[in-house]
Amino acid sequence: MPADAQGPPPWARTETRADCLDYDQLRKPHYGDTHVHTALSFDAVTGGVVEGPRGAYAFAKGLPTGLPPYDAMMNPARTAQLRRPLDFTAISDHGELMGETSICLTPSHPEYSDPVCQEYRDNIPQLDGGTGAFAFFIAQYAAVPVPFRHDFCGVDGTICTDQASLVWADTQDAAEEHYDRSDACVFTTFNAYEYTRAPLASNLHRNVIFRNEKVPSLPITGVEQPQFQGLWPELQSQCIDGIAGCDVLAIPHNSNLSGGAMFVPENIDGSPHTGADAAFRARMEPLVEITQHKGDSECRPGVLSSDELCGFEKMTGVLLGVSPGSGTTYDPRLFVRNALKEGLELEEAIGANPFKMGIIASTDTHNAVPGMVNEADYGKSGHLGTRDGTPALVVASVTESPLGGMEAQGGGLAVVWAEENSRDAIFSAMRRREVYGTSGTRPTVRFFGGDYDADLCGSPDLVDTGYRRGVPMGGDLGALRKKKSPVFTVLALKDPGGASVASAPLQRVQIIKGWVNSTGSTQERVIDVAGDPDNGASVDTTTCTPSGAGFDSLCAVWEDPDFLPSQRAFYYVRVVENPMCRWSQYVCNDAGIDCALPGTIPAGMEECCNEDRPHTIQERAWTSPIFYSPESFGRFKSVIKVKGGGADTLKIKASFERAAEELAPDTEDITLSLVDDDVIYTATIPAGTMTVNKPGASWSLTDPVGAVDGIKKATLKINAKGNAKLSLSTVKTDLSKADLTDHFIHTTLEAGSYSTEHARLWEVKGTTLKPQN
Known part of the structure; x- marks a missing residue:
């Protein structure tokens, strides 16, 4: 039980640590970076980076650090420090070449003098923005179809x-x-690494995040498993099934540079995903990194979208480290929004969504500076060591610096809604997708979908009501209002800034909807639900002084006027701030660039005057989607009565707009589970156990003894329209794990690859627990 005696969280403690004093059942935003490279990564080393994980963690906690280049006495030419520390960080150095890089930098190792190592060291530090200094070192590991190690291995x-x-x-x-395992819970770290495969320069990288200290003896890399689809079963085998208490998830990033291969719905042998394959993929990859140093991956104008804001921080190229040629074409699968839409289409066809992903952002720093995202600071520090360590290199053209330069950015932050700052709490938030990403600033964003009153924005209990009568970002929704649209509520607060942190007012809040229409094709729509896109806000780029009105907070309650209960859909929020100077404008201003005097522009700084490059930026946040499915729990009634002495009972009645194909008692086991920080109750009705009252329409199980996991009676009815109703009641049994306090309970229904979840803040009255809907 948490230290302040609030209700338990919907996750179990898997590690030995003190309970956090700062615990909030209604959750708080925690800001972090899950994509950080240090001097253990081969391509950070070529940038002259010397700080390892310890230095990066210290930096994330607010301490200053030195940046390359270093002089003969190892004094840094530059220093950097975060204006605000992070709450959590995952160091994700490349799993590939982890040992090789160390060997080549360890004089006492017998293979230190190998010619490959010598060539590698000869390129340290790299003083240009190209990839040649390390491409020869990594190519046979990451870029070829069948990877192989260097001979000295x-x-x-x-x-x-x-x-x-x-x-x-x-x-x-x-x-x-x-x-920090103390009750102060100031800072959380994660064991992590990056799986780094890019066959034929198609980026297929994933950050692998472990829940706790229980991890495999070695990272699973592209050498052991060249196909990214093979990473998931290896993680399942070596971690989840192979080590007691081990849990893990993977986060794909930079789909924008994948050549369209990141979101191909295929198995390792090239066969299309089945429902079971799709469900497994979604379970192993519940999140996607939407923006980072190497560009934004949300969407692109003209690529299955007319969204005017899709041009944000775009890289020109579509392959990793390859300068774009003329006539570049953009595969729709380069972008996250299109993957989310295709996921709906696949779910309609095969019964499961492989791209049911929540959204985060991070930096991908190769400078050991997690969270270095402030526009005024990034241009001075960069993310590539000496590779972008001068003003000319950091604003270099894409031809000169295909992984950095003017098209790059500081990246973003991952924000998780967690009860406390601990590994279990943050990892569980990632797993349930209650997360959002920002382009670097720290607005607070809540997003709920459920059954709410129209005046919820004026309620001091908005958040509490949000959890009791619906789901937060990342959650599953069914037809809980029958034929009516779910009610969506969004609350956004501007970044509070601070003494040394300027922050911009909010400009507007949008809801982005994707859905599958009646003909089976995907659609999207962007709706402004709060704020004013024409508020006249601007910024003087010569001084970077902003002007114009904006909002400290925005709130909206919105119903979808085009909602159809038969059509699956997703809804996510994008919060847009007023414009401010982009990082590159600070660099160009500091260099005294006057574009009106072309003859005075120093060599290497020409991009400052390239009118095709943005001089301002509208920082933003993207929430994880709320996923509506006709097969998800709609109306839901349940009562747990805790009388003690093995005399407890459970009753559940649930409706579904459409019965999932695999919700078939004749051929599939059906499992129902209720979980908080413990398993309160779980029951599996074996296939063929229920009596068929009407073939394909009505089944029942009646047993006053409760021989099947304590079930006294269970019924499933499916009408001619496909609507389904499920009920279950137990005999007197032991439900003592159900804490008699208001707390979250997650109810999961599974059959084959079908799985849906009802997650609510349940209420206690005496010895009874029940949800509001």
């Missing part, structure tokens, strides 16, 4: 994997040293 590769195990162990030690 030995015939079986163990010379390098043995060294990698030492580096991986030290990475874990660093995470443990900086993780």
Whole structure:
């Protein structure tokens, strides 16, 4: 039980640590970075970076750090410090070349003098923005169809994997040293790494995040599993099934540079996903990184979208590290919104959505500076060490710097709604997708979908009501209002800033809807629900002084006028701030660039006057979608009566707009579970156990003894329209794990690859627990 005796969270404690004093059942936003490279990554080393995980964690906690280049006495030429520390960080150094890089930098190692190592060291530090200094080192690991190790690793590769195990162990030690296990809960670390595959330059990278200190002995890399689809079963086998208490998820990033391959709905052998494949993929990859240093991946104007704001922070190229040629075409699968739409289409066809993803953002820094996203600071620090360590390099053209330069950005932040700042709480928020991403600023954004009154924005209990009568961002919704649209509520508060942090007012709040229409094709719509896109806000780019009105907070309650209960859809929120100077404008201003005097522009700074490049930016936040499905729980009534002594009872009645195809008692096991921080109740009705009252329409199980997991009676009815009703009641049983306090209970229904969840804040009255809907 948490230290302040509030209700338990909907997750179990999997590690030994003190309960957090700062615990909030209604959750708080925690800001972090899940994509950070240090001197353990081969391409950070070529940028002259010397700080490892310990230095990066210290930086994330607010301490200053040195930046390359360094002089002979290892004094840095530059320093950096966050204006606001982070709450959590995952160091995600490349799993590939982890051992090889260490060998090449360790003079006492027998393979230190290998010619490949010598060539690698000869390029440190790299003083240009290209990729040649390290491309030869990584190519055979990441870019070829069948990866293979350098010869100095030995015939079986163990010379390098043995060294990698030492580096991986030290990475874990660093995470443990900086993780606050006290009740202060100031800072959280995660054991993590990056899976780095880019066959033919198609970026397929994933950040792999472990829940706690229980991790495999080595990262699973592209050498062991060249196909990204093979990463998930390996993580399942080696972590979830192979180590007690181990849990893990993967986060794909930079779909914008994947050549369209990131979101291909195929298995490792090229066969199309089945429902089971799609459900497994969604479980292993519940999140996607929507923006980072190498560009934004939300959407692109003209690529299945007419959204005017889709041009935000776009890279010109479509492949990793490859300068774009003329006539570049953009595959729709480069972009997250299109993947979300295709996921709905696939769910309609195969019964499960492989792209049921929540949204975060991060930096992908290769400078060991997690959270370095402030527009005024990023241009001075960069994210690539010496590769973008001068004004000319940081504003270089895409031809000169295909992984950085003018098209790059500081990246963003991952924000999680968690009860406390601990690994279990944050990981669980990621797993349930109650997260959002920002382009670097820190607005607070709540998003709920459910059954709410129109005046909810004026209620001091908005958040409490949001959780009791609906779901937050990332949640599943069914037809809980029958034929009527769910009611969506969004509340956004501007970044509070601080003494050294300027913040912009909010300009507007939008809801982005994607859906599958009656002909089976996907559609999208962008709706302004609050604020004013024509508020006249602007910024003087010569001084970076903003002007114009805006909003400190925006709130809206919205119903979808085009809602049809038969059509699956997603809804996510985009919060847009007033314009401010982009990072590059600060760099150009500091260099004294006057575009009216072309002859005075220093060599290398020409991009400052490229009118095709933006000089301002409208920072923004993207929430995880709320997913509406006809097969999800609609109306839901349940009562848990806790009388003690094994005399407790449970009753559930639920409706569904459409019965899932796999909700078939004759051929599929049906499992119902209720969980908080414990398993309150779980029951599985084996296939063929229920009596068929009417073939394909009505089934029942009646047993006064409760031989099947305590079930006294269960019924499933499906009418001619496909609407379904499910009921279940138990005999007197032991439900003592149900805490008699208001708290979250998650109810899950599963059959084959079908799974849906009802998550609400339940209310206690005496010895009874029940949800409002």
